[in-house]
Amino acid sequence: GSIVTGPTSEKEGTMTLRCIAQPRWLLLWAALVLLIVLSTVAVLADGDITWTAKASLPFARFGLAAAAMNGKVYAFGGCSTSEVCPSDPSGELATAAVDEFDPAMNTWSSKAPMPTARSGVAAAAVSEKIYVFGGVNGTGVLATVEEYTPATNTWATKAPMSTPRR
Secondary structure (H helix, E strand, C coil), X not given: CCCCCCCCCCCCCCEEEEEEECCCCEEEEEEECCCCCCCCEEECCCCCCCCEEECCCCCCCECCEEEEECCXXXXXXXXXXXXXXXXXXXCCCEXXXXXXXXXXXXXXXXXXXXXXXXXXXXXXXXXXXXXXXXXXXXXEECCCEEEEECCCCEEEEECCCCCCCC
16 A cells, blocks of 8 residues: 655645555545544546545544555544544544445445544554554543454454554
8 A cells, every 4th residue: 555645735734644555546535734624535546647536534534544455445533523632631522433435336334433432543454354553532542452344344352552652
């Protein structure tokens, strides 16, 4: 996969980009850091020089992680508001949401939520499972590791990391 960073519009401000590369397409969504949260999704196919708009995330958020498996892209957690999500002592702004994007159908569908709501997470796909690491919520920075199995839409909690990370 590839990771792309940099501005994607002429608007002022910094844009944080997260993307997942698959052999035939590149999925990207972005969140402006200027109190604007987006749900925008675009695809750049092999050989193309322009982005094509796709179905938006079910709700706007930032601080999420993504991983691709079996032709689908999964979005994990994040913050559902433009407020400073990680510092919220109640943890109510971090989400446990998991959404699956099917690029062939250009649709999103909700999946089983993560056991732990959080933003600032990382995700990696390995051997038919997706692992979601760390993050932050109202309890602080987390060492949490959770394993998602897309085939059964189920979660398992794994041993925590030795050091909390976001």
